Structures are given as structure tokens and as C-alpha cells.
Amino acid sequence: MEVSAEAKRIMVVALGKLYSSRTQRGGLRLHRSLLLTLVMKSARDIYHEAQVQTESVVNECQQPPPTQQSVTQGTTEASRVDLLGPALLTHENPLMLSVGDKEEEKQERAGAQNKENQCPNGSAQQSRKRRGREAAEPDFLPCKKAKLEQGNCLHQLTVTPVLMDYMKCSSELAAHPSPTMTLHRAVAAC
Amino acid sequence: MGEDTDTTPALNHRGFLPDHNYVTEADIISTVEFNHTGELLATGDKGGRVVIFQREPESKTEPFAQGEYNVYSTFQSHEPEFDYLKSLEIEEKINKIRWLPQQNAAHFLLSTNDKTIKLWKVSERDKRPEGYNLKDEEGRIKDISTVTSLQVPVLKPMDLMVEVSPRRVFANAHTYHVNSISVNSDYETYMSADDLRINLWHLDITDRSFNIVDIKPTNMEDLTEVITAAEFHPHHCNLFVYSSSKGTLRLCDMREAALCDKHSKLFEEPEDPSARSFFSEIISSVSDVKFSHSGRYLLTRDYLTAKVWDLNMESKPLETYQVHDYLRSKLCSLYENDCIFDKFECAWNGTDSVIMTGAYNNFFRMFDRNTKRDVTLEASRESSKPRAVLKPRRVCAAGGKRRKDDISVDSLDFTKKILHTAWHPTENIIAIAATNNLYIFQDKLNNEMH
Numbered sequence: 001m002e003v004s005a006e007a008k009r010i011m012v013v014a015l016g017k018l019y020s021s022r023t024q025r026g027g028l029r030l031h032r033s034l035l036l037t038l039v040m041k042s043a044r045d046i047y048h049e050a051q052v053q054t055e056s057v058v059n060e061c062q063q064p065p066p067t068q069q070s071v072t073q074g075t076t077e078a079s080r081v082d083l084l085g086p087a088l089l090t091h092e093n094p095l096m097l098s099v100g101d102k103e104e105e106k107q108e109r110a111g112a113q114n115k116e117n118q119c120p121n122g123s124a125q126q127s128r129k130r131r132g133r134e135a136a137e138p139d140f141l142p143c144k145k146a147k148l149e150q151g152n153c154l155h156q157l158t159v160t161p162v163l164m165d166y167m168k169c170s171s172e173l174a175a176h177p178s179p180t181m182t183l184h185r186a187v188a189a190c
Numbered sequence: 191m192g193e194d195t196d197t198t199p200a201l202n203h204r205g206f207l208p209d210h211n212y213v214t215e216a217d218i219i220s221t222v223e224f225n226h227t228g229e230l231l232a233t234g235d236k237g238g239r240v241v242i243f244q245r246e247p248e249s250k251t252e253p254f255a256q257g258e259y260n261v262y263s264t265f266q267s268h269e270p271e272f273d274y275l276k277s278l279e280i281e282e283k284i285n286k287i288r289w290l291p292q293q294n295a296a297h298f299l300l301s302t303n304d305k306t307i308k309l310w311k312v313s314e315r316d317k318r319p320e321g322y323n324l325k326d327e328e329g330r331i332k333d334i335s336t337v338t339s340l341q342v343p344v345l346k347p348m349d350l351m352v353e354v355s356p357r358r359v360f361a362n363a364h365t366y367h368v369n370s371i372s373v374n375s376d377y378e379t380y381m382s383a384d385d386l387r388i389n390l391w392h393l394d395i396t397d398r399s400f401n402i403v404d405i406k407p408t409n410m411e412d413l414t415e416v417i418t419a420a421e422f423h424p425h426h427c428n429l430f431v432y433s434s435s436k437g438t439l440r441l442c443d444m445r446e447a448a449l450c451d452k453h454s455k456l457f458e459e460p461e462d463p464s465a466r467s468f469f470s471e472i473i474s475s476v477s478d479v480k481f482s483h484s485g486r487y488l489l490t491r492d493y494l495t496a497k498v499w500d501l502n503m504e505s506k507p508l509e510t511y512q513v514h515d516y517l518r519s520k521l522c523s524l525y526e527n528d529c530i531f532d533k534f535e536c537a538w539n540g541t542d543s544v545i546m547t548g549a550y551n552n553f554f555r556m557f558d559r560n561t562k563r564d565v566t567l568e569a570s571r572e573s574s575k576p577r578a579v580l581k582p583r584r585v586c587a588a589g590g591k592r593r594k595d596d597i598s599v600d601s602l603d604f605t606k607k608i609l610h611t612a613w614h615p616t617e618n619i620i621a622i623a624a625t626n627n628l629y630i631f632q633d634k635l636n637n638e639m640h
Contacts, residue, residue: 006522013525013526017528026279026280026281026283027279030385030416031385031416031475032531034414034415034416035471035531038471043468
């Protein structure tokens with residue numbers, strides 16, 4: 001679907017920019033990093049919505065759901081999409097980004113805590129757990145099990161190393177309680 | 191708003207006519223500012239240099255040469271530094287220059303890079319003492335036995351020399367990158383703003399400053415907005431405004447509390463849900479905010495528009511001007527080539543009747559608030575021969591009706607951006623920084639403000 005492809009592309013570009021901003025002269029620009037994180041969050045939300053829509057279309061292939069139309073109509077213009085309500089989302093894994101800003105004595109992360117998608121009990125510990133089925137694990141997260149991909153495999157391989165690299169880099173710098181957790185939480189768009 | 195303008199030949203940043211096409215990154219102009227009388231114009235560049243231009247006084251013999259700006263002084267304001275504790279290089283790029291109002295023969299200006307603000311004194315020397323008793327003309331100490339009589343040294347005229355010396359260095363007060371400085375109308379204090387904090391300084395005291403705004407969240411993961419620009423009110427020394435990356439403006443009153451985290455007024459335009467896109471947050475970030483000379487209005491610039499706000503109305507701007515709306519459908523490409531992060535500045539004319547801001551392809555735009563007319567002009571060597579009249583330009587949307595001399599959106603050069611512009615405080619003279627070139631345009635026919 002065009003919307004989700006667009007969203008993925010935007011996320012990849014944002015990650016690339018965040019990654020390269022580390023080596024920029026003058027240090028990390030907080031404003032720019034924040035804007036990139038917001039764009040990525042936007043794109044991720046839209047991607048998820050689009051995924052949910054695809055699934056509901058697959059489930060009810062006879063009856064085109066009304067929301068599907070509003071998504072496709074948004075694709076006529078390059079970057080305009082209709083954002084659907086956050087109620088549709090059940091996936092609440094926060095996007096943890098270690099921007100690795102060394103300008104503070106403590107490590108800081110310009111990450112986006114996806115508040116609107118947090119589970120009702122709201123505690124940080126619990127929200128980091130996967131919710132299993134309900135979460136409808138997106139296909140672009142690095143897969144733990146051997147899985148037959150329909151031709152996406154190669155594509156995924158080229159992008160994820162960059163992303164892994166980025167996450168490793170940031171987790172080295174971050175005083176992160178569980179770097180491996182972060183790695184899996186990262187959005188690997190391809 | 192006259193269209194007849196007289197142009198001084200395009201000077202490159204240091205006043206020399208350029209004879210090569212490549213651009214040295216250090217020469218890229220990063221800030222432009224007239225002083226309070228408009229007699230002096232200062233520019234700062236990425237290499238940490240400041241160049242001051244002075245307007246030639248009117249001459250009866252050569253009336254057409256009157257009012258041209260020539261190089262007055264050049265000095266290195268900031269050098270690259272290395273923060274060894276954080277392993278960070280601190281760029282020497284001059285982010286902002288602000289002049290102090292003139293109080294004696296010397297001129298003072300503040301210049302800042304990402305971390306350090308400096309106060310510079312610019313003074314003229316046109317006399318030197320001669321006839322010392324203990325030194326000879328070259329400065330060598332005389333042999334006492336050769337001195338037979340005493341003389342009083344006298345001041346003799348000499349060629350004008352402009353001396354610049356650093357008077358104060360305000361350092362170590364900002365963890366994040368300084369984006370604005372603003373001198374208070376009390377002429378004693380000034381503020382400096384970085385991404386998350388604003389500090390108040392006394393011009394004479396360098397070892398401490400007061401933090402007046404702090405929007406840093408306890409948990410950096412909760413960060414949702416940063417400060418993008420800040421300015422003091424031109425008349426009320428207790429009021430200042432700061433803009434945020436979310437597109438809001440906050441007016442703060444220093445009388446209310448020591449820490450002005452709580453705003454007095456919040457200027458915010460509700461978002462148009464139909465215009466929502468991936469890039470809504472980026473394009474709504476305010477890149478510059480300026481009080482009008484009257485102090486009644488605020489001018490803000492975000493990526494696609496310039497807005498005039500009335501201090502008495504917080505709910506929405508008074509006027510919205512589309513600077514380059516034809517870019518709205520190109521946001522994705524502008525995001526990929528980084529142009530969407532460009533920070534354009536804006537300016538008022540002396541009577542607050544016209545606003546000006548830059549765009550791409552070396553275009554800059556002026557909007558007349560009263561007549562609602564607007565014009566697009568180009569700052570380029572080809573179109574700016576001395577005494578030439580600037581021709582208005584037009585950008586036609588892709589697929590739109592095209593007239594002769596129109597430029598289509600797809601042929602715009604996005605590497606030629608006009609981020610920094612300044613308007614003379616009283617006359618119709620504007621300074622436009624186009625990458626490493628400075629253009630000064632004067633409206634000879636309509637030089638009186640109206």
C-alpha cells in the first residue's frame with residue numbers, strides 16, 4: 001500500500017538523518033533531532049493504521065470498510081494522509097531512541113513516548129512488554145524465528161544492519177537498563 | 191512600497207568583488223543586522239568572522255554615491271573550540287549579532303556562536319600622540335643621556351583606524367545551542383536563548399546569569415518542544431516573547447516571577463485538521479519571531495508562511511502571508527534533501543507597514559500589510575547591476591499557466607536560499623544575505639517611509 005510504503009520510507013530517511021547527525025560538526029542539534037523523532041512517530045502511527053486497515057480488509061474482503069477509502073484518498077497527494085483516530089491502535093510499544101546527546105552529564109534520549117497508545121495501567125515496566133497477539137507484531141521488526149518472507153527478505157537485510165548499528169551505537173552511549181530490549185523495540189523500516 | 195531600487199554592486203561577504211564561483215563554507219553569511227541608526231551593518235559568517243559595513247555620508251558633489259555601504263571593519267569574533275569533557279566540537283559560526291544603542295563615540299555589539307556570547311567595542315582612532323620623551327618615533331626606548339629637554343607629547347592626525355576589541359565574554363551558561371540574543375530596552379541587560387533555556391545577563395557581569403525560562407522536562411523522553419527564538423519587547427523592559435518548535439509563542443512578564451516558565455500570554459493557532467501531513471510538526475515550527483517597532487505586533491515565520499500577531503489576540507494571527515505555498519506538495523522531497531529544516535528569518539520595515547522574508551532560488555518576498563500587495567524579488571548578480579531596477583519575479587505552480595519569465599517550481603534552485611535579511615530602521619534600505627554574498631538594495635525614489 002502506498003501510504004505504508006511512504007511511511008516506511010520516511011522512517012528510514014529519518015533514522016538515516018538521526019544517525020548521520022551524530023558525526024555532524026557542532027554536536028547533536030536538539031531541535032532537529034526532535035523534529036525527526038516526531039516525523040518518525042507520525043510515520044510509524046500512520047504505518048500501523050495502514051497495517052490495521054489492510055488486515056481488516058483481508059478479514060472482510062467482501063465489504064470494503066469505510067475507513068479504507070479515507071486512507072486511499074489521502075494518497076493522491078504525495079505527503080497528505082488522513083490520520084485515523086488513535087483508538088484503532090493497540091500497539092503501544094514506545095519508540096525508544098537514544099539520541100546519545102552528550103551535552104548532559106546524564107544520558108538523555110529525545111525519544112517519543114507514545115502516550116496516546118499506552119496501555120491503561122500505564123506503568124513504564126508493563127508497557128514495555130509485548131502484548132502478543134493483540135499487538136499484531138508488524139512484519140518489519142527483526143524476526144526472531146525463521147520465517148518465510150515473500151521476497152522482502154533481501155530488502156530487510158540491507159536496511160536492518162544500518163538500524164542495528166545505529167541502535168547499538170546509541171545503546172553503548174545510553175545508560176540503558178536493557179539495551180537488547182531497545183534493539184527489538186526499534187522500528188526497523190524497510 | 192516602491193519597486194524602483196538602486197543596487198550597490200553585489201559585494202561578497204568581505205567587500206571584495208568575487209571572481210570565482212565556488213563557495214567556501216566559511217564565507218557563508220549566517221546573520222545580518224543593522225545598528226539602531228542604520229549607519230552600520232554587521233554580518234557574521236560560518237567562519238566566525240564579523241564584517242561591519244558603514245554607510246557613506248551624503249556628499250554634495252556626488253549625490254548618487256550617497257548612502258553606499260563600504261567595509262568599515264573585519265574581525266574574527268569566534269574561533270572553533272573543543273569541549274573535551276563532552277568530546278564535542280563547538281562551531282565558530284556566528285548565530286546572531288545584536289547592536290547596543292550608541293551611548294558614546296564607540297559602537298558596541300554582541301555576537302554569539304552556539305555557546306559563547308561576546309561583547310565587542312568598535313572605536314575609531316584618527317589621532318596619535320607624538321613627541322614622547324622616553325621613546326623615539328619607532329617606539330624604541332631612548333638613551334636617557336641624549337634627552338636634554340622635556341616636551342609635551344601632542345596629538346597629531348593620522349589615517350582613520352577602526353579598532354575592535356572584546357570587552358566581555360559571556361561563557362559557560364548554555365548546555366544547548368544558543369539560537370537568539372536580545373538586548374533589553376533598559377540597555378543594561380540582555381537575554382540569550384538556547385533550545386531549552388533562556389538566561390538573563392547584565393552587560394557588565396560575565397560570571398553569572400539568571401535563568402528565566404527552563405522548559406527542560408525531568409525526563410528527556412518527554413521532550414515535545416524546544417525554544418526556537420526569543421526577543422525582548424522594544425519598550426517594556428519586563429516583557430519578552432519566545433517561540434517554540436510547536437508553533438506557539440509565549441509572552442512572559444519578568445515581574446510576575448523569577449522563573450518565567452508560566453507564560454502571561456500564549457499565542458497559538460489551532461491546527462487545521464485537513465492540512466495534516468507527515469510533516470505538519472516540522473513546518474509549523476517557528477523559525478523567527480520579531481516584535482514590530484511599535485511593540486504592538488509580533489511577526490513570526492514558519493516554513494511556509496509569515497504571520498502577524500496582535501499582542502492583544504492570542505487565539506489566532508491577525509494576518510497570514512503565504513511565502514511559498516507551492517512547496518506544500520513538495521514537502522517530502524524537501525524533507526529528504528534537508529531543506530525542510532531551513533530556518534528563515536523575517537523583518538519589519540521601519541513603519542511596520544511592510545514585512546519581508548526570504549525564500550529559495552535567491553528570492554525574497556515583501557508583503558505590504560496595508561495594500562495587501564506582495565512582491566517577489568531576486569538577489570542575484572545578473573539581475574542586480576548597479577542602479578538597475580529590480581524586476582518582480584513570479585513562481586508558477588507546476589502545470590499552472592505560465593507567463594514569460596516565470597519560473598516553474600521544479601526549476602527552483604534549493605541550494606540558493608535567503609535565510610537572513612535585514613531592514614534599515616528608518617529608511618527603505620534592505621540587506622539580503624544570499625549564501626556568501628551580501629546584497630544591499632535602496633529605494634531611491636521612495637526613501638521616506640510611508
